[in-house]
Amino acid sequence: MKPVTIRYQKIILSAIFTTAMDDQVTFIHPCRGVRTPPVVRKPLEIITPEQFDDVYHALPEGTFRLLAETEIESGLRWGELSELRVKDLNLRTRILTVSRTVVELNPKFHPEGRHFLVKEYPKDKEYRRFKLSTQITEKLQAHISSADLTRDDLLFQMPPQDKPRARITEIPDPATLGRTEPNEKGRTYNHGTLSAYTAGRCRCDYCRGAFTLYRAARRAKGKDDPRPRRVRETDGHIPNDWFRRRIWYPALAAAGLNSRPTMRDLRHAHASWLLNGGADLQVVKERLGHTSIATTERYLHTLPDADETALEALAKTRNRSTTR
Template identity: 65%
Template sequence: MGFSRKRVDKDGNVRYTATYRDLKGRIRSAGTFSSKKKADKAWQDKEAELRQGRVGDPSRGQMTLRKYAEDVWLPNHRIEPKTREKYTGYLDKHIFPELGPMKMADIFPEHIRQWITKLQAAGVSPWVIQSCKSSILNALFTTALNDQIIYIHPCRGVKIPTVPSTPRTIITPEQFDVLYQALGEPDHRLLVETDIETGLRWGELIELRVKDLDLATRMLTVSRKATEISPKFHPDGKRFLITRYPKDKEFRRLKLSKQITKKLQAHIDAHRLGPEDLLFARRVQARPPIRVQAVPDPAELGLTRPNAKGRQYQHGTISAYNAGPCRCDHCRAAYAQYRAERRAKGKDRPRTTIKVEDHDEHIPRNWFRRYVWHPALKAADLGITPRVHDLRHSHASWLLHGGADLQVVKDRLGHASIVTTQKYLHTLPEADDTAIDAFTKIRKRSKKKNKKPKKPLKTTS
């Protein structure tokens, strides 16, 4: 049992320290207060919190779902950092606003059904509702039930909205050739071609290093993946987390074609890559310094090119830099001088610069999608808008359509179940041609049987 300890400070003031024993019997302090009443309340509150943590104590269920999730479940739940980031976001956005203030013991299936109904009314997609209920809440309440915090599982028997299974987008070889030509940079072309020829996931692709490729045997080893996460979820506060195993948690090896191997070897030689270097990287170069020593009179520099609205501006002005938009040395110098003057007056906070040597060379997914993939799709005008991940789907579809063994394709892609691989059968547009031909054949036969014979012509004698 806790107690309040009287103490007198160096000024002669009487203070009271609230003390209590933790679950391991150690004496702890709950703070120092000016009155014994406040100190008694502090150690009593601490003992009440400890009772919530004892197995079999009904008061354990009195903690709120938010407190249990943030203080007990989430910190000790074994999940990948990227999954932890996703769970935290869904908890804050979709779960805590409705269920967070409720006590664990007071949550029943009816409350889960009401919560799902509100999410649907708010326009939340069935995929998000499925993740929140089936992945997060189901795991949270299962742990709470095993720890005897609750005695009924609120999620059991509660149905979620139907989650439709959308068809995969498959790029045909003809469409890929058009898309390949629309990619401007040779390195981007090689990355996309490697993806379609290997079927690697994005995290596996951007973590490929020279040492993973055996040029003699043309064998590629997939043993790591790079995951882009928020720095606050990274153990070292970085942007990319390197996991020493792929998604399926098993190393796999696959053979490359001769033509892609030659291209990769030429790429390695051209960039002078070492064994530990990334095959595909966003290599940052230091920005050349502004060479203009003095900003000339803007009236002497002429006008910028017409912008999207057909307007022109004087070179060497802020308007030319912002609205032009012109990035010549004169306009950059004018903008740099403007920002320097504002910082000197304390109006702007200087932005932290990224040092080249500290920059992570892994290619961010969103950066590649925005500046490489989407412009290429727009230029190619395929009539479809595939994702980068659809290159993996297309790889599997091409192999199976070309007659590759189902088990070989499963091992090559790293699927946990062959059922997943079977879903890629008959996904190319021409896969159903045999069915259409068979149907047309039977349909024509029916028309021939029902066709009335022609009457013989009458002859006159």
């Protein structure tokens, strides 16, 4: 196995044995003192403000834009962000209190057979309080008012799923719709055809429509049983994987970024932007809820222009002789 896999498995095994020792099930901790192969830490690739703006404007207007902007302005973990409620934000002082997180589970592991488990006291077993900017607070306040949210409501809620997606009932002449992008074999197909959907793996509205009409025709002939529309079970929380596939990835594609940042990368960007702008290291540590300041130090000098001041100082000193 790769060193990173070995380290990950050791972390899980160590947590199990630590719990077993705390519960006095065992008095031996096999993981203590065991060394694993070193893992080379890759440098962080931080999304720039310009890249974030491109993604932001590619997101659907409304809740999801506000969710992404709140993330970049707060640096919350996903479980903390998706569990935020109206009562956690003091609109007068602009103080946000992080006191809970939510975890998505297989129902068989949930004490009540549900998908989402809300946990008091998130990481490090303590509350976290910090101030938000005026502009994001005003946007959140407007969102609360327009959505008529009460004190205990989630700030960001899963949108309704009971409205079926509009279906194409007729496909124009495929010859007029253009060709798909080349697949792995370099072949292209006319949009609005089964070949484009299956071999070309195109998922535009016309190719989806062609496949939908094909399946509908088979069901009408009794060859296939209709499949019930899949609805994601949720208690109002936004599932992480649903958000990635349905909202985040399409926005990244529309923005045309070379990289593929995640929502966790927005947390990294929050820390990096703060430090690059001159924020105190200890303050950033407390905002992000890091246990060790060494974790926060990783975000120093991570933006592409972070070393510009150092280079300017070097050039100023090196070129001193030429100015005499």
